[in-house]
Amino acid sequence: MAVPSQQAAEVPPAAQRRRIGVPGLVFFVVAASAPLTVAAGGIPQSLGVTGVIGLPLLYLLITAVLALFSAGYAAMSRRITGAGAFYAYAAQGLGRVPGVGTAFVALLSYNAMQIGIAGLFGAVASDFVEARTGAEIPWWVLVFGCAALVGFLGYRRVDLSARVLAVLLAVEFATVLVFDIGQFAHAPHGVSAEPLTWSAAVHGPLGLTLCFVFAAFMGFESAALYSEECRDPRRTVARATYLAVALIGGFYAFTAWAMIVGAGTGEAGAMAGKYGADMMFVLGEHATGPAFSDIAQFFFLTSLLAALLSFHNAVARYIRSLGREAVLPVFLGAAHPRHGSPHRGSLVQTALTFAVVGAFALAGRDPVADLFTWLTNLGALGVILLLLVTSAAVVRFFAGGPGARGGAGAGAGAGDESVWNRLLAPLAAGIALAVIFSLGLTNFGAQLGVAPGNPLRWIFPGLVLVAAVLGLAWGVWLRAARPATYRGIGTAAAVEDDTVEGTEGDARAAA
Template identity: 70%
Template sequence: MAVDHHDSASPAPPLSSRAVPERRIGVTGIVFFVVAASAPLTVAAGGVPQSLGVSGVLGIPLLYLLTAAVLALFSAGYAAMSRHITGAGAFYAYAAQGLGRVPGVAAAFVALLAYNAVQIGIAGLFGATTAEFIDDRTGVSIPWWVLVLACTAVVGALGYRRVDLGVKVLAVLLVLEFGTVLVFDTGQFSHTSEGVSATPLTWGAATDGALGVALCCVFAAYMGFESAALYSEECRDPRRTVARATYIAVGLIGVFYAATAWAMITGAGTGRATEVAAEEGPRMMFTLADSTLGTVFSDFAQLFLVTSLLAALLSFHNAVARYVRSLGREGVLPRGLGVLHLRHGSPHRGSLAQTAVTAVVIGVFALAGRDPVMDVFTWLTNLGALGVILLLCTTSAAVIGYFGRLRGRAEPPERLWNRLVAPALSGVALAVIFWLALTNFSAQLGVSPGNPLRWILPGLVLGAAVAGVAWGMWLRWAWPETYAGIGTGAASTASATATTPAPGASRRST
């Protein structure tokens, strides 16, 4: 029996179309993408009131800081990996090189599910928020899904082009976001009649209430912090840039969110903040802004909330496009998806694929008459958050595995703290957070514990992992050359392109 790997049906594109993208962005540019994914104004308007109202925990500001500390521990090992593995696969590449190729493919499938879910969930919130904003001020009623499809087209066009164009757009949007939230925070601290209380920063306040639910809500605000490594092939000096950008983003997000939560509690009154949050929900920020800063500021804040969501959509769109490109380049997905645009150097086919997926899923929800916030946003962002937490746990284990095998080789090892201690500590902490997220999932969704969604959505994460394992094992048997290149990143681009056929195009013959 012989194996014929000749690809007569689908010849590989020329090497020039698969070139490594130009290194156009530095630390600041990557921080823009990372922070934009976390959507500061969206967290201030939606995440903080949800955390306070659903959990009844007053110490949300302290939990933001503690979560940042856990993610800083994770970042120590994550950054160390980024100095050794500079492909755009991130979770996928790290799991493949630290735990094995089959777990790597499983991580890739979970990442694609998680990031697409978050992207589409945020799109639902964008549609609802924008439709309400337009209706309130003009009386014109536009279906939410129409606005989502229009926004998806704009985001897709930006993702299709050069990465530095996206950085410029994000820079403007983030300045507006941060400026708005900083003015709001200052207004709450300066207009309080009770004075500023330190109670929200105490351990007792942080543990008085549904702590598991609060941790899940708080962790969701950090979604996207890990995306710096996805741009390692497009940044200058990736061995330093990714690490610096990740640390800066975690610190900036943690302090900023803690300060905003503290300001919101102060504005509402420390003794009644959780009750106000439960009653007002996302309106809490704008109600407080109305009373302390006036309706003009409140109107602008609601406008900038729309742009905040746009920035988050662009950031997650870019993340998904780079995952697709990385997987296509290495043959885990069809190789045509790994081709870069000849002029823009962008993962344009990954961008087009993500745009199409968003349009189809939004169309399904619209035709089914589902609510864009309670269903699209809540279901999908919680699904995505659960997947990302699992990926963080997996990556912590992968760091330990990778550097355990690297010891004794010519390449200088990382410090013990980076290669073992920090990832072990973060892995344990993240495993606890994952368990809390899983056991409190019904509360996150706002459904009863007996609702089938309680298990259907987490089951999708498990299903993606199982499908990835099965596909990885199939690649090992059917396309060993492709299997050997899994997780190798940019270093294998030339050889993989020249010698390895695309899955689905090759034929086995006897």
């Protein structure tokens, strides 16, 4: 179905838009998961809070769950190519009203992740500058500078951002690999296989540990957001998603194992509780020399910058997709005439970052304990819900859901998808994600580090519900008040059958 002409936004030529191949897309996806940030922050936090040394096995377990999810996600990406991703998939699989509810949750979740990471960047950058120059620069000043840089890159061509991410990611991986090799080479009690055993994985608060582990993968699902800018969206998104999941999961498991044996399996939990995010730098300095700490802390900052750039691009593309279909103001749906970028969505996201960070700074809140911890956990919970909804949408879509009535779904090319991709894998992933989402809700207070009676324990999960309800209500209102807009929901993404190539589908959707 074509989007009504009054909703169509300017679409730059395909030659301008389709710049990203598999490597470039992997850069965006892996950058959002921030490997060095997880190594320096996520793994020590998980160890310090839970004491579970079976983290490597749990990283591999979550990798398997996400591989299941990716099977159905990749199948959808071969039929729906648009910057809306979760929103478009939900609209085509479950219906337009649930699609708008999904879009509102996505906007909340990705903005929360982006702005929360900005708080951590400000705190780390401020400490780094003060330790080396003696200059005391407020954390929010550095965040504003970083947000301006990220906004500039997000405003311009997407391949410029990909090149920046390629350099930053290469440095990240090299830094962590040096650390990993050093830990295995200087393990105080030798290299132990205990962290890879099931008994080590379940010895402790398994539910809480799974929540921490899953949060490390946030951003892995962002490949489909760039499908309109991929050279071959029917193949690129699927390949990039599978590759990113395997790369992220294997790398995190290997690094967690290295950190645990480097500290000693019996001492790793206590050391993580004592040093926190400095655990990696302390262990690295001991194994590879004092220069490692300075170098790794600097690249920790570039890791955060890469994550900020990746999430910024994701939010901008969601905003453009919703503007193009008039779910948000139509002017937000335009692409830049020269760069082909969602420049207006980029400007909106940058302005929102300035506003939220400014509010936290004026209130005197801590950039890590408050801004980073609160918002990234909120974002992670929302993304888990999005993955769960998308799994349901995949099953419904290929079974002849709402998208099938518009020409897609089981009647339009589902036959070339195996029963594994369109039913069994998304169904299994949905069950696993439902369990993880439930664990996330019940353990949310512990993730925030607040007492069980603290109202934040329910306020932040409540925001996800509020976003979903507002989105559903807005979808119902559009159905009654703006039927032309309502009919276009989820259709600016090209819905393709097995005889139509991606570029032809894009042209049809924009007609």
